[in-house]
Amino acid sequence: GAVVSQHPSRVICKSGTSVKIECRSLDFQATTMFWYRQFPKQSLMLMATSNEGSKATYEQGVEKDKFLINHASLTLSTLTVTSAHPEDSSFYICSARGGQSYEQYFGPGTRLTVT
Amino acid sequence: QKEVEQNSGPLSVPEGAIASLNCTYSDRGSQSFFWYRQYSGKSPELIMSIYSNGDKEDGRFTAQLNKASQYVSLLIRDSQPSDSATYLCAVTSWGTDSNYQLIWGAGTKLIIKP
Numbered sequence: 619g620a621v622v623s624q625h626p627s628r629v630i631c632k633s634g635t636s637v638k639i640e641c642r643s644l645d646f647q648a649t650t651m652f653w654y655r656q657f658p659k660q661s662l663m664l665m666a667t668s669n670e671g672s673k674a675t676y677e678q679g680v681e682k683d684k685f686l687i688n689h690a691s692l693t694l695s696t697l698t699v700t701s702a703h704p705e706d707s708s709f710y711i712c713s714a715r716g717g718q719s720y721e722q723y724f725g726p727g728t729r730l731t732v733t
Numbered sequence: 734q735k736e737v738e739q740n741s742g743p744l745s746v747p748e749g750a751i752a753s754l755n756c757t758y759s760d761r762g763s764q765s766f767f768w769y770r771q772y773s774g775k776s777p778e779l780i781m782s783i784y785s786n787g788d789k790e791d792g793r794f795t796a797q798l799n800k801a802s803q804y805v806s807l808l809i810r811d812s813q814p815s816d817s818a819t820y821l822c823a824v825t826s827w828g829t830d831s832n833y834q835l836i837w838g839a840g841t842k843l844i845i846k847p
Contacts, residue, residue, distance in 0.1 A: 650833070661839040662777070662821070667832050675832055711776045715833075720765040720782075720825050722835060727776040 621645050622714050624725030631702055632733055639697045639728045641712030647692040648714035652722060653685070656709045668695055702732040735760040735826050739838035748847050752809040756822030756838055759803070763836075765825040766798055768807045770818045771840065777821055781807060812845045819843070 621644040631637050641651060653665045666682075668674035668689035676682045686698040695714075699706055709729050713722040736759045746752040754768075765784050769777035783789045783796040783805065795808040805824075809816055822838040 652834070662837050664834060664837075667834060709774075713777075720833065720835075721767065721779055722823075723779060724769075724776040 620716075620721075620723040622648075622712065622723050622725040624712055624728055626728060627726060628729045628731075630731045630733060633703055634701055636698055636700045637702055637730060639699075639710055639712075639730075641695045641697070641714070641725050643693045643714045643716065643723075646714075646716040648695070648716050649692065650715050651689055651695040652713045652715075653687060653695075653697050654711045654713065656711060656727075662711070665697075699730065702730070704732045706730065707732045735836050737822055737824050737836050737838040739820075739822050739841045741839055742842040743844050744841055745844045745846055746812050748812060748814060748845055750812055752812045752816065752843055752845070754807040754809075754820050754822075754841050754843065756805045756807075756824075757803055758805070758822075758824045758836070760824065760826050760836070761800075761803065763824045763826060766796070766805045767823040767835070768794075768796060768805075769821040769823060771821055772818045809843075814845045814847055817843060817845045 623642045625640045654662045665680045666674040666676045668687050670692050674687035689695040711727040713724045738757050768781040770780050771777045781796040783798045789796045793810045797806045819840040819842045821840045823835040826836045
């Protein structure tokens, strides 16, 4: 159980375009989903926390107008990187928790390359 | 500022030996503690969770928690080359807006030598 999928696994886009990443909990209802970014050889950096049906809570320094998060259902959250630039190239990973559990289960991640 | 500290390593352990990974945390209010394994280029995978003082065993893995010392550890018995990865310690915390989140250590890189 506790499977989280993420799509796409890799994406290459041109500077100035937008990219949408989907995160789905496949076998449980995710009351909260999290979006992380990880640069090479660095630790996870939490970008935002989203609860189903509510606006996402962004961490300090993360531009909410650039990283749009939608958590429209208990099994789906999306992250849209708008007007992407090369410095946005990174490994984006979602995670989800369900019910009263504090455990987070991670999706496989999306490697974004902006050219 | 709430922090979780781990030795970055690399920690090199011979195959078949016990690997011992350590983590300290600053928030005395933390109640839940997790160990994740992350292979290079992959996302983290939950391997152990522990909520009360003492030891918790799952196969070759044992998590140990000492809340008084604000210390949590992970022991891996009979280490295998496939255990070579970065191990992340994570601790629950509550943000200023009462949102739950995990505070992450930077991870310890473990290398198991055949």
